[in-house]
Amino acid sequence: MRRLLLFVALAAVVVAVAVWVADRPGQIAIHWQGWRVDTSVAMLLLVTAALALAFALGLRFLGWIVRVPRRWRRWIQERRRRRGYQALTVGMVAVAAGDPEEAVRQARRADVLLDEPPLTMLLSAQAAQLNGDEAAARRYFTAMLDRRETEFLGLRGLLMQAMRAGDSPAALELARRARRLRPDTPWVLTTLFELESRAGQWRGAEATLAEAQRRRVLPVETARHRRAAVLLEQARAAEADDRLRDAGDLAARAHDEDRSFAPATAAYVRLLGATDRQRKAERVAEKAWPLGPHPDIVAAYAALAAHADPVDAARRIERLVAGLPDHVESRMAVAAAALRAGLWGEARRQLEAVVAERPSSRAYALLAEVEEGETGDPVAGQKWLRLAADAPPAEAWTCTACASVAAAWHAICPACGAVDGMRWQVPAGAPLLPRTAESA
Ligand SMILES: [Zn+2]
Numbered sequence: 001m002r003r004l005l006l007f008v009a010l011a012a013v014v015v016a017v018a019v020w021v022a023d024r025p026g027q028i029a030i031h032w033q034g035w036r037v038d039t040s041v042a043m044l045l046l047v048t049a050a051l052a053l054a055f056a057l058g059l060r061f062l063g064w065i066v067r068v069p070r071r072w073r074r075w076i077q078e079r080r081r082r083r084g085y086q087a088l089t090v091g092m093v094a095v096a097a098g099d100p101e102e103a104v105r106q107a108r109r110a111d112v113l114l115d116e117p118p119l120t121m122l123l124s125a126q127a128a129q130l131n132g133d134e135a136a137a138r139r140y141f142t143a144m145l146d147r148r149e150t151e152f153l154g155l156r157g158l159l160m161q162a163m164r165a166g167d168s169p170a171a172l173e174l175a176r177r178a179r180r181l182r183p184d185t186p187w188v189l190t191t192l193f194e195l196e197s198r199a200g201q202w203r204g205a206e207a208t209l210a211e212a213q214r215r216r217v218l219p220v221e222t223a224r225h226r227r228a229a230v231l232l233e234q235a236r237a238a239e240a241d242d243r244l245r246d247a248g249d250l251a252a253r254a255h256d257e258d259r260s261f262a263p264a265t266a267a268y269v270r271l272l273g274a275t276d277r278q279r280k281a282e283r284v285a286e287k288a289w290p291l292g293p294h295p296d297i298v299a300a301y302a303a304l305a306a307h308a309d310p311v312d313a314a315r316r317i318e319r320l321v322a323g324l325p326d327h328v329e330s331r332m333a334v335a336a337a338a339l340r341a342g343l344w345g346e347a348r349r350q351l352e353a354v355v356a357e358r359p360s361s362r363a364y365a366l367l368a369e370v371e372e373g374e375t376g377d378p379v380a381g382q383k384w385l386r387l388a389a390d391a392p393p394a395e396a397w398t399c400t401a402c403a404s405v406a407a408a409w410h411a412i413c414p415a416c417g418a419v420d421g422m423r424w425q426v427p428a429g430a431p432l433l434p435r436t437a438e439s440a
């Protein structure tokens with residue numbers, strides 16, 4: 001629109017000048033070096049304008065000629081860049097497709113064609129890793145540390161290498177550096193938490209977890225459970241140092257973070273008992289039972305009155321499970337206590353309910369004891385023991401990462417080092433084979 005207006009205005013001026021000149025006719029004579037030109041004013045103006053236009057066009061053409069080499073150079077560069085990026089793309093695809101030779105070849109090409117080390121170094125490192133050349137990959141990752149834009153990626157590469165090599169101190173150092181660089185990145189916080197936990201640096205792990213929680217990196221439930229796990233490990237360390245009060249406080253905090261976490265409840269109950277607060281210990285166990293019934297709580301609760309006579313002890317266990325009396329763990333606890341007190345009928349009633357709902361080797365073994373105790377015949381329990389051999393194995397602290405089974409809960413799997421991987425469940429690694437006629 002503006003151009004149109006400008007054009008109209010310009011045309012108007014030209015027309016006005018032409019009209020003005022036409023209205024005032026006249027002649028001009030030029031004498032120069034023996035030459036003589038006679039012409040009208042209008043013609044002179046026209047020729048002058050034509051000459052000016054020709055001059056301007058000539059200048060433009062000259063400029064274009066002068067710029068040809070530069071344009072040529074730019075075209076060549078552009079073509080190199082395009083081919084470089086193409087090599088980079090093909091190289092990345094080769095990495096993703098697991099083709100090491102092609103990845104290395106394209107990485108070299110991209111490196112030659114593109115003068116952009118930040119882009120090609122990562123591909124070169126990945127290609128080297130794919131080729132099994134960890135030393136070369138380490139060199140690339142280390143070189144990446146020197147540039148601001150690739151420092152974080154380089155750190156990540158070195159960290160993953162250190163973790164795979166099992167070099168925990170180096171991994172911890174790198175993870176801390178990564179956190180200083182980018183405290184917002186979720187994997188940095190979760191990795192640092194795991195490394196600190198594995199190194200037994202529970203206070204550091206707790207602080208990292210708090211930061212992860214603040215930045216909403218973990219689901220709320222997971223974060224609270226992990227905090228309970230970390231606090232419980234700290235309580236254990238304090239207890240090992242004979243700092244019973246500290247241990248009790250830490251176990252209380254662990255219990256508060258996750259009321260369904262039986263190891264924390266059991267530890268809290270036990271430590272309350274150890275510091276002469278039996279009544280409170282009983283209340284804590286009774287309140288927590290419906291949230292996470294577990295044999296560890298039964299053991300801690302029973303230990304509060306270790307010298308009670310067996311019938312009183314059985315009554316106490318009934319009080320413990322009163323909040324959830326029909327749960328399998330409740331029935332098992334009552335049955336075991338009744339068995340010790342010689343209350344055969346009660347024990348049998350509970351165990352029969354258990355095997356009807358969820359048969360287990362643990363329940364059949366107790367039924368065998370009831371049978372033997374009641375009849376006084378040491379072989380009376382045989383039929384239950386045979387069933388026990390066929391029944392699903394009992395639940396145990398099982399690592400969800402490597403399926404190994406531990407006698408007690410640990411925040412770190414003793415076998416594979418997985419963090420917070422232990423769950424109370426039937427071990428997955430124990431397949432239940434049907435009994436054959438031969439084995440029977
Ligand atoms: Zn494991």
